[in-house]
Amino acid sequence: MSSRRLVFAFYDPHWVRERDPIPLLVQTPVTALEYEDLMMNKLYCPQCYESIIRVPCDENRTTLSNGTEAYFRHVLNDNHPPCNLRSGPVVGRAYATEEDAKKAIEDEEFIVLTGFMQAKPENNPRADWDGEEDPAETHFEDANGRPVDLPVARHKGQEFRLPSKVSSVQALVVNFLKNYHREIVLVKDDNTVSRFLFCDALKDVNLIKDEVSTPSFYFGIITDVNVWASHNTIWLHITNKSNLQDFRVKVKNEVAADRGWTKERIVGRVIVFYSIIRSVGTGYWTPTDLCWGEVAILPKKYDDFILKTHKSI
Template identity: 30%
Template sequence: MDELMSTKRKIAYAHHLPGWKYEGGNREALKASRRVAPDEYEEEMVGNLFCPGCYTNVERTPKEKDIFTNRRDPFYRHLRRWQHIACVLRAKKPEGKRYDSWEEAKRAIDHEHLTIITEFLQARPEVELTPGADYDETPVEDVDGPLSEVPIGRHHGESFQLPSKITTVAGICRSFDVNKSKYFFLPGAQHAVQLAYLLTNVTELTPDILDTEQSPKLYYGRIKRSWNAGNHSTNTRMTRLECDPAIVDFTVKLQDGFCRDKSINDDSTGRIVMFYGVITTNGSGLAVDKLAWGEIALVPKKYNELLMPG
């Protein structure tokens, strides 16, 4: 699916700041600039419109007429010259990254351009976490995993034995602005893919998702409401996320005490949560449950605009 066909990952608005440049521009100044929806566009804005998710130049289609001849609404799209910059608002999925040799892949790992994930941490580590703090302020929970055989060679699916990590979604959320362009090889994958394109917004899900075989994936969504369905920390906390109306509702169902340790509580409305799991049902809606310690985390607030601008 390309950006012409995307209805879920559309760019709702662009920042308008004449003279601003992606390379060297003050991003805080850009974030504070005027937000222009596609139907508010004026022709003199050409060249000075920027994506709220990756800060690169965008252009409106069509550039001049208010609407398409077939009455489709106008929209923003990224410029081709920035296609190497990862962005969750870019609808087109890139092909997986492959490497010519073991040496090239190992060099990518050493330079922190590639991470091989063996698994996500299953149990809480023996570290002292800071209650209520964002995950970029807590101790790193990553541990070294075993050498893993991964099929990322360029020639005939060639595999390399490479160092791996046992990590957490919290570790992925930490420094998300850097990590979104980094390549990750997830458990059971066939390719290393940039993080921005491994992520699926819960609002993109449709009711027919359960018609195909499920495998764990990285998802994220904005919290609408969260509450303890009982009276004790052992009861289930129901955390509702924004979703397509056709789904009815989407719920993260986990023990309240577990959620408390993840800083998910009654006051989490508006926060973005990221998780690695399989979608299930919850009454007439969808849900995710039975997540391990390392498979869910709140995204630090400072990265909200990169994932879900607006």
């Protein structure tokens, strides 16, 4: 991503940063081009929740004098908390105590993951293939993971023992804009730790130029579906045939069936998945059949954002 990291702000006409707890913030996303003058002083950063202003501040002006498109930036404040959406390098947050770090997880400032669900949870209450609504809770896509020791303390070398989740791509995309700028701390089975922003890790399959041995998040538009004995092959739209000829996502049959992913329903939709990448034939694919937590269909209302705004950053 470029230095223009703050691609949208949360708008809430009633929330006051100095008075109200973060969970009370109404997280209505607004882009700089959707800005209206009545939103002034009521916009907040989706990661640190500090005040945001629009440049230029006049809703009728969509560009600056030099031709640059209108954008958001943080209000200048010498005491601002660390935020990866400010200009400069990405830095992980640090906490003074283990209790502070645990509260940050409860407040969803960052997510600690130790894996992705391999099978459908027994308490999953709905067929969620189209994901038209944002549920208030996504606990049915999460399970408690193992406690992990993480270097998120302010003192170098100090670690805190923190809870983790075994989650799913579905849990990340069902409230996509809420999670878009969220920091994810991923702890592998060998206890190696990677920290990244979800928006930075999410890549268009058309940008793949070689095999990738480290799993990451990818997305693409579905063009066709083939059903085989043990898996569905989901074909994705390729825009640059000089780079690769085709891309295939392999999904376990029971996952596709339980999520209601028939060809008639998902062709034309955006699929998001977590996988390594291997070459096959004239293109690439996910070499294993993806499990329940490793793949999801993006809710339709986020299609324009991921295909236009995200891809342009």
